[in-house]
Amino acid sequence: MNISAQPKRHTLQASQPEFEAAIRKEFIEGSAIELELFDVAVQFAADIEVAGVGQEPREAIAEFLNWELKTTQAGFSKRESFFGALLRNEDGSPWQAKLSYQAWDSDKGRYAKPYKAPKGNGSRAYLPPVPQSTRNLVNAPLEGSFWDWVKASPDIPIILTEGAKKSLSALSAGTVAISLYGCNSGYKKLTDEIYTLISDLKQFCNPERTFILAFDRDSNRDTIRRVANAVQRMNDLLQSSGATVKIAIWEPERGKGIDDLIVSQGTQAWRQVVSDAVPLPKQGVWQCLESHNHQVGKWAEKEIPSKSKECSSLEIRSKFDPNVVFKGEIEKSGEDGKKVKLAKFQIFTPSCDFDFKVSKILSSEDGGGLMFRVSRVQRSEIVAKEVYIKSSELTQVKDFANALKRELGFNVSCILKPEQLQALIQNRTAKYEKYGGEIYRLADRTGQQDDGTWVFENAQFKADGTLTAEAESLWIFNRSLGKVEKIPSPIIEEQDPKALPELITACENFFHKDVMGHVLFVCGYATATLQRRAVMKAEHRFPQLTLFGERGGAKTTAARVAASIAGMHRDSFIISRFSESLIYEQVKSLGGLPFLIDDPIKKGAKKESRDAIDNFLWAMYNGTTRKVRTNEQTPHTAVIVSSNVALGEDNAATESRLIKLIFPVLPCNDSAYQRLESAMNLASGGFSQLATIQYDRDAVRTIESKLLEFLPSAHSRVAASLAMATYFTQKFVDAAGYQFDAFNYCKNQICPQMNQFESGKDSLTDFLEKLSLMRSEGLIGKWNAISVTLREDGKKYLAVDLASVWNKFEQLHNPNYSRQGLNALIQAGGGHTNKKQKFVLTKLEWTEYLRSKAEFDRKTEHEQRESYAPVEPKRSQLRNCVLIPVALLPNQEDDSIDTHKPEESTATTEQADKRIEPINQPDSDGWSSNDSPVAPQEKTEFLPLPEGWQPREGERILALDFSNWKPATVIKVPGAKRDWKVQIEGVANPVHLYDLSSMRPLTEAAA
CATH class of the missing domain: 3.40.1360.10 (Dna Topoisomerase Vi A Subunit; Chain: A, domain 2)
Structure with missing residues (x-):
């Protein structure tokens, strides 16, 4: 509304008959006023009335209201007429008029009510004539x-x-x-x-x-x-x-x-x-010490002989000491009957050198407290300050005095007794409440409160983004937030519609054009964080945002730009050291304010540190409360994490709950950084614009349904997370007046990134990938995992002794799924659980065999003929196991991996048979298809090891993957550590091999 353009008057009724009819209806029908009473109480008049022909016009309403009368008739004919219903007292004196128009009140920015009292009338009661x-x-x-x-x-x-x-x-x-x-x-x-x-x-x-x-x-x-x-x-x-x-x-x-x-x-x-009217309940006011000269204490009267030294001393004191008052002389009869002149003094004995009044009563989750206006005389001047004292500090005099010293910043003297202090507090509180003193709420956090009000140190906003103040909101900023560390409050700049456009312009000048879309999305996520409370109420979840990439990609600067919309970009709000207690205290004490964690994973950080961050991000998704003794830390905001490494990689559950943006290293315009810094400092001037944006669940769901087709490899919750970010990104750029299609950018740029993280893989896929890694590290072998063929269906399976594998797996990877859940997925994938299979007895037995075989392979052909080849340990221990279809193993291609086809090879049949064909002899355990579901163990015979052959770095070789030979490349040869590091084709991670028994030269046939 353009206030300056408002007409000075808003006409309610344009004619006198119309006005009179409206008043009669309002009074008689709308207020049930008796007709005869209305007729004697209400008198109608026009602003200009003429008693008769030739008579001077009379300003009846102006006379009634004691307004200044016109001294000339000029302009009467051009002026818009108005009318009034005049209300008089029984004695004929004017009381009030209701007019046919409303006048514009520029102070309040609205039209005033049409009631007017006579000018200079003061406060009067209405005593109407009564018929x-x-x-x-x-x-x-x-x-x-x-x-x-x-x-x-x-x-x-x-x-x-x-x-x-x-x-x-x-x-x-x-x-x-x-x-x-x-x-x-x-x-x-x-x-x-x-x-x-x-x-x-x-x-x-x-x-x-x-x-x-x-x-x-x-x-x-x-x-x-x-x-x-x-x-x-x-x-x-x-x-x-x-x-x-x-x-x-x-x-x-x-x-x-x-x-x-x-x-x-x-x-x-x-x-x-x-x-049924009842008396107003009364609140008692306790008697307490008296106030005098900004002190609290008690008065005592003293009468002493006028001619005594003490009297002279007190008379002198009374001239400069306000605590001694000379009240004059009196005469009294002494014991001997003679008249004695006595000087009368009033002496004030202070119990504290300050006085106080209750200015606010504050409630909070921890008991609240009182806001006192404390005054005292200091160097002949009255010094006053408003201080907050917690309820827990109002019981003991020592606690009360120490709290005052802390808040005032200087020493005070206080020798009150406990009962005197309590009487003073009750007296001051009762007087405050008696005359309508409000109970204020101490802010539970910086930012948005439970009723939607935004409370900052220097500003407050209603839930819809309009400015408000303490007197209206009844919220008081809490300067003592945080049980672990004090939580600072951002300073919200004066609201300015130019703040957001300037921020985007400054970003365009600084960031590379190919990363500008990412920057806007981070700002959109920060805008969504402002509405986290509404999103959590509707969805019970809120994704966290992580930015990662090589050092120099300006990802931290992008995060600071986003945080600046709420003044959260300054160093005092950014955490770079991950401490669970510290960060939880921050997210507990901030309401809907974007919060930056910068590079929490330092070089050389232990895996436990990364796991702790992953677990924190996982818990933040659902707003899980952390309980530490009496301190419950419930998140009320979301975090933006900037890191050189990707988070959530080892925890599929966490990864699917994150929005992950890769920031490439592209050149920035360093000369434009100063302008960007200035724009960030003023960006909170657009806070009210962004706080007005509401969460539209239907609109977000529509975006989610459109994004699903572009996220085939991602978990379904990723689409929901990106939809929310896309919705608020579009709202952010719209508020800034910037042209940007958030949906198309998300579809074309962000969805491909999110797909590559494969957050949609299930727990079984995650388990098998990590199992492959454990095998490469020598933690899996024939003592707990072997390849078998099931005679019932002729299919190949990996038999895993899950009982022995799981403990080590949990130690290394801390999965967020259980063995029982894994068993269900194995069955759903065509596998079997609770089966029996024989394994090599111990890891030691198998590794000793591999070591002996490696030593045998290093011998010359003559030495081998002169010695005994080591015998592969017999699978002698029968254990429970699960059977996982080989087709589910990572990077399995087809049956050619396991079965050699001679017609496709130029190698001799004898060589081929020795290289990869299993010996189809029954195992010595005597199992058959009738008494066991599992076929005998497949045995792989090895090609002779060429004399003196040692794999070289970069050489293409054959490497043993479980029981299958596969092409591989040597990445690293033995050095200080006695192992070869090879990359097997089709296996995600490099494998460490500790002897030559698992390696052979790659023949042309194999190639």
Whole structure:
């Protein structure tokens, strides 16, 4: 709305007949006012009236309202006419007028109500003329002054309300009522703390009189507070005059005012409310030490002989010491009957060198406290400061004094006794509450609170992004957040619609154009974080964002740009050391504010550190609470993690809960960084624009359904996460007035990245990949995993002794799935569980065999003939196992991996048979297809090892993968460590081989 363009007047009725008809309907039908009472109480007038031909025009309404009259008739004919309903008292004095227009109130930015009181009238009560029909309802005399009769009849209760229609409606219902201009118009202020009733009400006060306060039952919090304050003061003033005071109470939904209640519920309902009126509950005020000269203590009177030295000393002190007051001389008879002159002094003994009043009562999850306005005299000047003292510091005098010293920043003296302190606190608190003092809420966190209000050190916003303040929100910023470390508050800059456009322009100047889309997406995620509370309420999940890539990719700068929309970009808010307790305290104490963790995985970090970060990110997705003794740390915000390494790689569950953006190393325009820094410092000037953005669940679901087809390899929850980020990214750029298609960018640039992380793989795939890695590290072998063929179906399986493998697997990889869940996936994938199979007895037995065989292979052909070849250990121990189809193993191609086809090879049949064909002899365990589901163990015969052959770095060879020979490349030859590092084709990770028994030269045939 353009406030400056508003007309000065808003006409309600354009003609006098239209105005009179509207007033009659409003009063008689809308407020149930008796017709005869309306006719005597309401007088209609136009702004200009002419009594007769040749008479001077008269400004009837201006005269009534005591406005300045026009001295000339010029302009009367051109001026827009207006009309008024004039309300007079019984004595003919003007009380109020309702006009046919509303005047524009530039201070409040809206049109004012059309009611006007006479200028200079002050606060007056409405005592209207009352006709005979209305007098009959209250058994009043038909002649004489109605209000004189009421004054002389103290047994008649008087209703006090606000607004003429309310009292006229109550009179029409047979109850005596007096209206005020407003709830606080029944008294006037004499001094700072002294009030008195207006004379119009004083005349009705009598020890036998009962007043019933019946002000509007409003639902607006500010109005409720104002009315409660007025009711308390009216109650005190009327009671001090000797009258009895009661409060009329009814449910607001039955009607806001008396007239609304009578119209909707009937006269009898109103009479019942009057009958049920109750006294206002009283809060006792404890007697306590007195205040004097900004100190707290007690007075004592002392009378001493006028001519004594002590008297002279006290007289001198009284001239400069405010704690000694000379009250004059008196004469008293001494013991001998002679008159003695005594000097009278009042001496104040302080118990503390300060005084205090309660300025706010604060509630919080940990017991709240009180805000005191503390004052004291310091160097002949009054020094005052507002301080917050926790409830836990208000019991013991020592704690109270220490808390004051901490908050004031200087020493205070206090020798109060515990009971004196408690009496002072109760006295000050009761006085605060008595006159409408509010209970404020101490902010539970910096940022968004549970009711949606945003609370910062220097600003507050409503949930819709509009500015508010303590007096309206009743929230107080908490300067003591954080049980582990103090949580700083961002400074929100003055709101400026240019802040966001400037931020994007500065980003365009600094970042490479190919990474600009990523920067906008990070800003979109930060915008989503502002609405985390709404997203969590709707979805019960919120993904975390990780940015990774080589050093120099400006990913941390991008994260700082995003955090700057809430002023969270400064170094004091960025954490670069991962400490679970510290970070949980941060995410507990920040509400919806984007929070940056920069490079938490340092060079040489242990795997446990990476696992801890992965587990933290996993827990953040669902907002899991961390409990440490009495401290419950529930996240209220989300994190952006910038790292040189990817997170979640070893934890599929975590990876599927992350949005991961790869930042390539592209050149930035360093000369534009200073402008970018300035733009970040001012970016929170767009906070109110972004806080107005609401989470639209249907719109996000639509985006999610469109993204699913572009994420075939990703977990389904990735589409939901990207949809949310895409939605808020588009909202962010729209708020900044920037042209950018967030959906197409996500589809074309981010979805391909998310696909390559394969977050959609199940637990079995993850297990098999890691099992392959364990095999390459010598942790898996024929003592716990062998290749078998099931006679029932002729299919190949990997038999795994899961009981012996699982403990080591858990130690190394800390999976977020269980053996039972893995068994279910094995069965679903065509495998079998709870089967029997024989394995080599121990790892030692198998490794000794491999070592012996390696030594044998290194011998010359002559030496081999002269010695015995080592015998492969017999599979002698029968154990439970699972059978995993070979087809499910990582990078398995087809049966040619396991079965040699002679016609495709130029090698001799004898060589081929020796190289890869299994010996199809029954195993010595005697199992057959009738008594066992598992076929005998396949045995692989090795090609003779060429004399003196040693694999060289970079050489192509054959390497043994389980029982299958596969082409491989030597990456590293033995050095300080006695092992070869080879990359087997089709195997994800390099393999470490410790002897030549698992390696052979690659023949042309094999190639």
